[in-house]
Amino acid sequence: MHxxxxxxxxxxxxxxxxxxFSKNTVLVWFAGTDKALTDCxxxxxxxFEKRNPDIDVQVEFVPWGELSVKVATSFAGGIGPDxxxxxxxxVAGFVENGVLMPLDDCVEALEDIGDFGEVIxxxxxxxxLYFVPVYGSGRLLAYRSxxxxxxxxxxxxxxxxxxxxxxxxxxxxEWEGNRMKVAGIDLEVPxxxxxxxxxxxxxGGFFNEEFEPVFNSPQGIEALEYFxxxxxxxxxxxxxxxxxxANLDPIVAGTAAMAFVTAETMAAAKKYAPDVYEKxxxxxxxxxxxxxxxxxxxxxxxSRFTKNREATIKVLSYLTSKSSITEISYxxxxxxxxxxxxxxxxxxxxxxxxxxxxxxxxxxxxxxVPFWTRARDIxxxxxxxxxxxxxxxxxxxxKAVEEIRKLK
Amino acid sequence: MYKRxxxxxxxxxxxxxxxxxxxxxxxxxxxxxxxxTKFSGLGTPKFVGMKNFQSLILDxxxxxxxxxxxxxxxxxxxxxxxxSLLLALLINxxxxxxxxxRSICYLPVITPMVAASVIWTWxxxxxxxxxxxxxxxxxxxxxxxxxxxxxxxxxxxxxxVWRGVGWNMIVYLAGLQSxxxxxxxxxxxxxxxxxxxxxxxTLPLLRPVHMxxxxxxxxxxxxxFTEVYVMTQGGPINSTTVVGLLxxxxxxxxxxxxYASAMSFVVGTIIMLASILxxxxxxxxxx
Numbered sequence: 153m154h155x156x157x158x159x160x161x162x163x164x165x166x167x168x169x170x171x172x173f174s175k176n177t178v179l180v181w182f183a184g185t186d187k188a189l190t191d192c193x194x195x196x197x198x199x200f201e202k203r204n205p206d207i208d209v210q211v212e213f214v215p216w217g218e219l220s221v222k223v224a225t226s227f228a229g230g231i232g233p234d235x236x237x238x239x240x241x242x243v244a245g246f247v248e249n250g251v252l253m254p255l256d257d258c259v260e261a262l263e264d265i266g267d268f269g270e271v272i273x274x275x276x277x278x279x280x281l282y283f284v285p286v287y288g289s290g291r292l293l294a295y296r297s298x299x300x301x302x303x304x305x306x307x308x309x310x311x312x313x314x315x316x317x318x319x320x321x322x323x324x325x326e327w328e329g330n331r332m333k334v335a336g337i338d339l340e341v342p343x344x345x346x347x348x349x350x351x352x353x354x355x356g357g358f359f360n361e362e363f364e365p366v367f368n369s370p371q372g373i374e375a376l377e378y379f380x381x382x383x384x385x386x387x388x389x390x391x392x393x394x395x396x397x398a399n400l401d402p403i404v405a406g407t408a409a410m411a412f413v414t415a416e417t418m419a420a421a422k423k424y425a426p427d428v429y430e431k432x433x434x435x436x437x438x439x440x441x442x443x444x445x446x447x448x449x450x451x452x453x454x455s456r457f458t459k460n461r462e463a464t465i466k467v468l469s470y471l472t473s474k475s476s477i478t479e480i481s482y483x484x485x486x487x488x489x490x491x492x493x494x495x496x497x498x499x500x501x502x503x504x505x506x507x508x509x510x511x512x513x514x515x516x517x518x519x520x521v522p523f524w525t526r527a528r529d530i531x532x533x534x535x536x537x538x539x540x541x542x543x544x545x546x547x548x549x550x551k552a553v554e555e556i557r558k559l560k
Numbered sequence: 561m562y563k564r565x566x567x568x569x570x571x572x573x574x575x576x577x578x579x580x581x582x583x584x585x586x587x588x589x590x591x592x593x594x595x596x597t598k599f600s601g602l603g604t605p606k607f608v609g610m611k612n613f614q615s616l617i618l619d620x621x622x623x624x625x626x627x628x629x630x631x632x633x634x635x636x637x638x639x640x641x642x643x644s645l646l647l648a649l650l651i652n653x654x655x656x657x658x659x660x661x662r663s664i665c666y667l668p669v670i671t672p673m674v675a676a677s678v679i680w681t682w683x684x685x686x687x688x689x690x691x692x693x694x695x696x697x698x699x700x701x702x703x704x705x706x707x708x709x710x711x712x713x714x715x716x717x718x719x720x721v722w723r724g725v726g727w728n729m730i731v732y733l734a735g736l737q738s739x740x741x742x743x744x745x746x747x748x749x750x751x752x753x754x755x756x757x758x759x760x761x762t763l764p765l766l767r768p769v770h771m772x773x774x775x776x777x778x779x780x781x782x783x784x785f786t787e788v789y790v791m792t793q794g795g796p797i798n799s800t801t802v803v804g805l806l807x808x809x810x811x812x813x814x815x816x817x818x819y820a821s822a823m824s825f826v827v828g829t830i831i832m833l834a835s836i837l838x839x840x841x842x843x844x845x846x847x
Binding site: 397398529 | 600601602603682685686687701702706707708709797809812814817
């Protein structure tokens with residue numbers, strides 16, 4: 153009897169082991185460790201595994217700051233994930249290093265690809281799709297209605313042209329002796345993102361199809377001249393930059409009257425300064441040639457080394473479905489990459505998120521070039537030199553182009 | 561008998577030996593190998609011979625960051641040593657509450673570098689920082705300490721001195737307490753006053769301590785990274801980009817592990833040479 157029991161236990165354990173090993177395991181790395189995200193993903197994964205008992209989805213959460221290092225070291229060690237989340241700007245680098253699997257053959261497996269609109273193009277590199285965007289972070293022009301009224305401006309009429317923006321910024325700038333108390337506009341030097349909005353809305357661009365830097369075009373120089381004049385001639389932004397005030401963005405802290413903010417900034421304002429949040433209004437950034445605004449996307453990429461291709465695509469399809477993207481974007485406070493998300497009452501009823509979703513029509517994003525991070529740092533540095541008056545806009549952009557060309 | 565003792569000793573040594581091989585020796589050798597390759601961290605390293613080192617010789621950014629690091633060391637070390645010695649002299653006496661004073665002086669040392677860097681970023685803040693508040697009382701400022709090219713590096717130097725002074729103070733205190741009282745008594749008999757005793761007795765007898773503090777400080781400041789990464793990210797316009805930050809950016813932002821490894825080896829060699837120089841000088845002094 154005793155022996156029979158032992159045999160039974162061994163058989164049951166063997167069965168469990170066999171069933172466990174017969175499952176296809178898919179390892180997914182999510183960027184971010186926020187509890188709301190981990191709870192949401194756990195729920196999604198449980199639901200998926202219930203529907204697909206033959207697939208075991210293992211999830212790891214990696215802080216954004218550690219993502220690049222962890223991805224690089226894990227792939228170097230041959231233990232990388234099957235699916236991983238990253239920023240869109242990293243696509244080209246990963247492709248050039250032979251890490252990513254093209255997703256062109258899997259497009260059919262993804263739910264309603266047309267629902268992504270133009271945004272899906274952010275994941276295309278050299279004609280192939282490698283990245284499915286999940287949520288975005290865009291920039292819209294935000295302005296403080298209370299400071300508008302104080303400056304005698306009508307808060308219902310935000311600036312819509314470059315000239316108006318400059319005129320408003322001058323009126324909104326407040327001084328206390330020789331100290332700038334309120335900057336007319338937060339230009340976020342040395343980040344290239346805000347200047348990029350002026351570059352793109354002036355009809356310029358960062359790179360051409362052959363990855364040649366082209367931002368020193370007449371449009372680029374004009375955009376940087378305008379940008380620099382705001383600081384040096386019209387003094388609507390301090391030359392040494394505008395730091396956050398105890399982690400609050402200058403527009404929230406009241407040290408800037410206008411800024412190009414993200415949905416995350418608005419979410420933080422709502423949480424930490426609800427009274428100020430009520431006074432921040434949003435509009436599309438002023439245009440010269442066309443409307444343009446910067447968006448960045450976090451999304452999924454698939455490893456070329458994935459062993460369970462079919463199971464991996466199934467998981468990818470589920471995680472990028474309308475419902476999953478809506479859930480993930482909601483808990484992260486990001487802008488969902490799918491247009492249909494606006495139909496969800498949680499997004500549709502929020503005028504701010506709705507505006508950010510609408511803004512995706514005018515979105516441009518970081519160029520898909522393999523050396524982008526280095527190019528970005530070079531460009532930022534030369535923008536800062538111009539703003540600090542050590543170089544003219546033309547000299548700075550020409551020098552930046554010259555240095556970036558060497559990276560190719 | 562001896563064989564058994566040796567075997568037992570080996571068993572005890574083995575974990576440390578394995579640890580050192582796995583986490584120190586192997587990474588150094590692998591990194592040396594990487595410095596001769598082009599490697600993004602993904603895929604397979606491609607051997608490029610001396611190309612990384614050749615590029616490094618002409619890399620203006622690298623040498624500028626190296627110079628900046630040396631400037632940082634040159635500003636931190638004398639200030640740190642002087643303040644540490646003064647504090648050590650101050651607390652080298654028996655009086656009520658001296659333990660509390662010693663603890664307070666030592667407190668920055670046990671504050672994690674990231675936390676200390678964040679605190680100092682707030683101190684320097686042009687809007688809400690206490691330093692600008694004080695300056696404002698005298699009608700000065702506000703000064704964007706970390707945003708101005710002329711003040712950013714010096715501001716980080718100040719923070720670093722504040723954080724390191726407690727440790728060196730304890731080292732100097734130990735040094736001061738190891739000086740025999742008889743030497744001071746002999747100096748008194750010879751008619752030396754307090755200043756003469758300090759200059760002719762204390763300072764010379766503290767030479768090995770000076771060398772130790774200098775050597776450890778030099779190695780540590782040449783490896784500076786965290787405070788710059790947290791407080792300025794190397795800006796404005798690279799004015800605080802020290803070599804440690806440049807290596808990090810090259811490896812993990814630009815994914816150029818081979819070139820970053822080459823940089824690390826050049827910096828490592830410079831630190832080693834400086835250390836050998838300091839140690840040999842220390843031996844000379846000791847002799």
